[in-house]
Amino acid sequence: MSSPLASLALSLLPTLLVVLTCCWLTRRPEAQCRPWRRRLAILLITSLAGRYLVWRVLFGLNQQSPMALGLSWLLLACEGWLIFTGLLQIGLSFSGRRDHTAAAKAGEALLQQCPSPPTVDVLIPCCGEPLALLERTIIACCRLDYPAKTVWLLDDGPEYEGTDPQDDGSPRQRRALARSLGARYHRRQGRQHAKAGNLNAVLPHCRGELMAVFDADVVPQPHFLRRTVGLFLRETRLGFVQTPQSYMTPDPLMRNLAMEDWLLPDEESFYRWIEPVRDSVGAVVCAGTSFLMRRRALDQVGGFSTDSLSEDLATGIRLIALGWQGLFLPEKLSAGLAAPGVADFAQQRLRWCRGTLQTLRSPRGPLRIAGLSWLQRLAFLEGALHWFNAIPRLVLLVLPLSTGLLGILPINLNGASFLMVFLPYWLSLLMLVSWLNGESRSALLPELYSWLLTPVLAWAVVQTLLIPRWRPGFRVTSKTLHRARSRLAWGLVLPLLALFVLNGWNLLGLLSVLPPSPAMATMPLSNRRREIGLWGCSGAG
Structure with missing residues (x-):
């Protein structure tokens, strides 16, 4: 073998060994393998x-x-x-990762035997979404297969009068829409603290033991509450249950590149990998929609956090620091709409970035708040460092x-x-x-x-x-x-x-x-x- 070929073969040897090792490790899906393969x-x-x-x-x-x-x-x-x-x-x-699917099934069976199931307030915060979009979400929430529920439309939208159902309408139109569909309507004075302020404003009027939150574009499946409420009956220190966010429409980058039919959106990995991993270390992220929370736990932390744009993340951290458990249920029980354009997609990511860093700097953020283990702090810190x-x-x-x-x-x-x-x-x-x-x-x-x-x-x-x-x-x-x-x-x-x-x-x-x-x-x-x-x-x- 000539010297150049020998040198090339020697250079490629580490790469060949790595490829062979990786092929051997990935012969079967990770979920079907023993833990030592993942660790290796x-x-x-x-x-x-x-x-x-x-x-x-x-x-x-x-x-x-x-x-x-x-x-x-x-x-x-x-x-x-x-x-x-x-x-x-x-x-x-x-x-590794935890899967609470079996616990949810056991909780659902326990709920069926419960003579007086916990009462639930279903909150739909809105801020300028089209009336047709609100109508779809309110109908889905009112049709949740659960008797002891109250559906609320929390209106933070503009004041002007609209005529097109694709417009966001006026407070009068949104109130009439909510009441005609069987939901209650609440509108606060002012718009301070954005979504967190909107949610906090309705708390004095809510009487439920639990509260579910869905963004205005998110449609829950009828069995959402049946699959999640029972978990609170099994665990008395359970503070909130987060479920995956899934989307009925592709994100704009996937759509523009024509890859939506064969590649999963970016958020998919968060709910199929990152959230289950964080669940295993007790650091589940509250994602702001498609979650169920214990009212007593929320009252202990003074309601939803207003310190940052990411009120969901900050509130979840404070609940966990007080000893309440966060749990991730890996079942797609709702679906919403992805950002329609690249500019909207970027604006969404910018808001998440600023909110996460504001939470990191907060005195009650993951670095300084008391009550978290070092592994929980590390998991929350990783979410900010990226x-x-x-x-x-x-x-x-x-x-x-x-x-x-x-x-x-x-x-x-x-x-x-x-x-x-x-x-x-x-x-x-x-x-x-x-x-x-x-x-x-x-x-x-x-x-x-x-x-x-x-x-x-x-x-x-x-x-x-x-x-x-x-x-x-x-x-x-x-x-x-x-x-x-x-x-x-x-x-x-x-x-x-x-x-x-x-x-x-x-x-x-x-x-x-x-x-x-x-x-x-x-x-x-x-x-x-x-x-x-x-x-x-x-x-x-």
Whole structure:
């Protein structure tokens, strides 16, 4: 065997071993495997990530000048942060997932034998949704197969008069709609604290032992309460039960890419992987809709939290800190509408980002509130840390320009190093992450969402952290029964388009302001493109 072929074979050997190991581990679905297979997969990913970081520190830094070394450390810090947050999410699944389906079945049988079932208030907060949408949700809630319930429409919508059923109407029209369908109607004075304020305003009028909350676009199945109320009869310290959010319409990114028929939406992995994992460590996230909560527990924490835009997350943390249990039931018992357009999708994610970071900074957030175990704090912290990923991602988008603007390549990377060090790690993620999360998402699809939102999320993180008193106005995600006409979200597209154009020029050697460093000056243009291309592949991973 010639020397080049032998060198190539040696470079590919670690990759081949990783691929064979991953194929062996993933022969059967993760849910059907013994725990040691899942733990071995997590350890394999962790060890390969550690191997890559060690190589980056020892051999991957460009030390030709102080500026080159500084940029190299900046790049390494960004890579290290993204690897750390990814491993933290994967590592939380080390102990497995819980499934409360059997407990729900036993609770349903117990409920059938109960002579006086717990009373339930079903709350539908609305804020400007179309009348036709409200009508559908109210009808579904009134038809819940449960006798001891009271359905409330909580109106936070505008005052003007509407005539089209696709309009949101007026308070008089919404009141008439609710009463004609058998629901009670409540409208508060003012609109302070957005959704949390709307929910808190009706609490003095509610008498139920439990309360279910559904967003205005969410349609519960008739057996929603039968499947969830019994769990509260079994567990006296159960504070809330969260069920998955599912969608009748594809999200705009999936629809625009024509992938809605063969790929699951981004939220699917949260309810098929992340929530069950958090349930196993006692850190279930209250997601704001499709949940059932014990009224006595809510009263103990003073109602729904008004400290952040994510009142659901903050309220759930406070309940758990007081010793109440949060439980995730992995049954799709309701369905709503996805954001109709890319701009609405981005606005929704921005609100979640700001609300989560506001909760993190709060004195009663997961870092400072008393009553949480270290594992619960870690799980809630992981949910906040992944929003910070937008900043290193933005740096990774900008840093390749240093090759053209400064004449510096901030990483020492060649083909052999790529094959021996980075490729095994990247393939382990590609093959094992989707297996670990029950095929609810691949390792690549979330990257599409993340990179698209990187510039706006990075700006939101900086605003929320540096201006803690800054509170943007609460905007409800637009929902409609009809498919929205696709519109280009220029606020998202332009920053990314500019960066991609600049990086394209850079790759072609057309972006040059300062003379290149001595090493790059003697490097042929084709080799320089190859080095930048390998770096781009590693950055995308």
